[in-house]
Each structure stands twice: as structure tokens, then as C-alpha cells.
Amino acid sequence: MAKLKSVFILSENPAALGQLAAAAREIGESVSAVLIGRGQEKQVIEGGADRVYLLPEGQGQIVEDYVPSIQKLIADEKPQAVLVRTSRKGRLIAGRLAAASGTSVLADTSRLWVENDSLHSARMVYGGAAIRVERAKGPVTVALVGDGLYEPLKPDAGRKGDVVEVPFVQPARRATLVESRPKGGESVNLAAAKKIVCIGRGLAKQEDLSLIEDLAKTLGAEVGCTRPITEGVNWLPRERYIGVSGVMVKPDVAFVIGISGQIQFTVGVNTARTIIAINNDKNAPIFKSADYGIVGDLYTVVPALADKLKG
Template sequence: DYVPVITEEVRQGDPDLFLVAGTPRLKEMAARMAARLDTGLCSGCLSLKIDAVDKSVSMERLVYGGAAVQTVTCSTRPQMATIPPRTYGIAVAPGKREGQIRELAAPSAGKMKIIDRKPRTRQSVDITEARILVCVGRGLENQQDMQMVQELAEVMGAEIACTRPIAEEMHWLPEETYIGISGKQVKPDLYIGLGVSGQIQHVSGIRDARVICAINRDENAPIFEVSDLGLVGDIYTVLPEMIKQFKQALKK
């Protein structure tokens, strides 16, 4: 358990700001560290501004399923926040400044003994790292039709994601591939929604996609309100044509 070790280090260092990566494990640890440090924590912080004079930080996070942005400040020290993966691009190292890496002592042995460690076998790729995502919604009628989606993904070099019902109700894709407020937040360069209605719980997960493209046969589907490119049509007509066109254009 690394929480006491890191907490003690933070106490000693007494920083104004303590940022933690917003991975599933660290999010949970950050909450426990904030409690031990008796300070505030902005979870899922998407942007922050530091006041150069008093080092106070104003932090932004999504609330109400992504429908609103909340700005928070922390009156205690250290100010803490968890930053979701890919919130910021990789920064260029400034000049000759060098960071200092220190190894902390291992946590003291608890009553539990680790017998073995094995990497988790993933059923799927990490969709939060994908550049292009093809997202399947309930517009897809049968599981066999996933073949058509796979073909499109392959020709475009995309990964496949889905809406919650596809993973949790239909079980057509693993749970770690659904996007949204209770699923993954993604930031691809291109998101293509196939038969996705665009409910707020889903759309809050694609808010930071660079280009959102949607194909839906209902011209009033809410997904079109957040799309950069929208195509009103039946995926069963559009998809085969897209695959054909991409194959021709990319000569695959």
C-alpha cells in the first residue's frame, strides 16, 4: 500500500500543488491521500490555471454528466487534482531544467503477502490511446454485423469502441470498450459513431475528440448536435459503401 509512503513524502515536501494521474488505481489512491493530508481534491481536472503570485490554482472539471463545467479552487494546501490520461499533450522539456527523480522506500510489509504478479490479460486494446475510433451503437441489429464494423476499422486503422448497452446489455464487446460518463473518456483524432443516438452520458466521453462524425438514420438524433460531420442514412447502406471507398482510396 503506497498511500502512507507517498503521503509522508508530500508532507515533507510541503508543495503548493500535488497532481496525480487520473488512472483507475491512482484516482482511488488520490482520494485516500487527500483525506490523510486533510486537503481538497479536484477529481477529473481537465484544465488548470496557476496564479503566479500566490500559487493558487483554479481547476475545471465536468459535472452533470458532462453538461456543465465546474471551476473549483482549494483553500487548503497542498492543492490536489487528478488529471485524466491524455488531457495534455507531451510537453517539450524546457531548456536545461532537469527534474529530480527519487526512489521512495517500499511500503512496510502488511499482513498480506504477495505470492505472484501477472500482467492482466486484456480482452481488448486501450481505446483511450486510439487515434481513430469506430463506435458501435444500438443501430447495429445483430452481433454478426460486427464483421462489417471490423472490416471498416481494419481498412481505416481504427479501434472499435461502443455505447454502454452494446457492452453491458448485449455483451457484444468487452466492458472496457464502452465510452461515456460511466465508461471511458476518449480523445481520438477521429470518432465515427455508427447508429449511436448521442445521449449525454455517452457524449460526455467524446467531448475532447478532435473530429466527431456520426451516421444515424434519424435526422433528429442528438449526436448530430455535437458532430463535425453528420450523415443521415442507414448504416447497412452507408457502411459497405464507406468500406469500398476507403479500400479504393487507400488501395487496400
């Protein structure tokens, strides 16, 4: 399969560049990462990049301030593809880079490959009910790549790459940062979890989350949830939401509890090696994607199961 000559990778969080590098290596001959500020170059090269373009730190207050600089870099270096990590900022950056290059973004890809010399993307549409294969015309394709789709490559300390400094381009207009209030508490990387216990609206009230957390603790698992649990009732933070527009997970084991199994959710979890469903409705669609299913009341099954597993 022919590869693209040059692929750029871009993430406001350099820790996620490993996944993007893995994706870029599959589709491109040479991989260049764009970084803001020093410190990560070595790690990014060891993780699969051939080149690092380094933008000066401190010129922009917010990451969008760097968009004109990246636009100029793309116009000068003419990569065939730019992979941007899916995030709220990533969507904005990808949209602006694409529009400036006269193209649209291939959003929310679930797989990228090169076919007839152009980048193709498979994407779930209609909440995962169908898969659509898309490509974008134009000299450069901008694609959004979500967490958990590509396994980072094993770091190779022997890998060589060069670092090229790139000048900052003043944006014509910008928003100024007044203050930043980071969300308190935990941050979680569900995409990397080996075991996940997922909960949905089968749970009657927020206090009952302790049942689920207890099972998760017994298993050494992370807790994930459906969209209504985070966006509907806000019982869990958005980072724990699994599904077509949330996190895509690929654990060894997923317990799916009190979740009927709408496709919008199952697409986020159905690559788990083993799926175990617990639901009181024997006709719930989740049983179709489950390897093991218990038809029963989660309020009695979950504590009993936690007990058994504590063994």
C-alpha cells in the same frame, strides 16, 4: 500567471507520467515524479520532471502498500499539488492521500490552471450537461487527471534532474495479494488513436461488430464504444468505452455510428477534429455535434462506406 512552487505527479503506470508531467509543467515551477522501483528515472526526467522520488521496489505487493510512504513524502516535502492519473487504483490512492492531508480530491478534471494562487479545475458534471469550476482549500490539492487530456512533452535528452531515494513506510494494515489474473488479449490506447470508429446501441447484435471492425480496418482506425456496449451488454472491453467516465479521446477523425449522442458520450469525443455521424434517426442529438452526418441505416451505410473508402 503565477505558478505553484512544487507539483508532484503519480501514476501506477510510469508510461502515463509523460502526460502528467505536461500538466504539471503548465501549473507548477518544479515537477517531481514519484516512482516505485528503478528503471524509469531517466525517461521520466526527459519527459519533464525535475526530480524523481524513488521508492524501493519489492516492499509492497500491491501499489496501495506504498500509500503511507507517499503520505509521508507529501507531509515532508509539502508540494502545493499532487496530480494522480485517473484509474481505479488512482482513485483510491488520490482519495487516501487527500483524506490524510485533510482535503478532498478534485476528480475527473478536464483542465487545470492556477488562479489567485490556487489550483482550479474544470470538470464536467451531470453527465457533461454543465461544466463546474472547482478549487480545494488546504495546503495541498490532489487532482485526478485522465488519459488524453494533456499531450506528453517531447522527450529532451538534455534535461537534468535529480533522483532522491525515499524510505518505505510500513503500512499499519494491508491486504495481501493472493493472485493476479491479468485480462487476456489486447490492450488498447484509445486516447492516442488518430482515427476512431465508435459504435453504440444502434448495433443489433454482437456478431454485427464485424461490420464496424471492417470499416475500422479500412481506415486504420481503433474501435470505441458507448457505455451500454461495454457495461450493459459487455460486447467490448471497458478500455474501449468513450465518455464522461470512460476514455476522453482527441482523434483527427471519429466515426460515430448508431449512437444517439447523449451528452455523457459526446463529451468524450467532441474534441475530435472531424466527427462523422451515422444514425437512422434524423432527430438524433449526435447530428448537432457532427461535422458530417448521414441519416440512414448503419447496416447498409457502413459496408457501402467501407467499400468506397477501400476505393
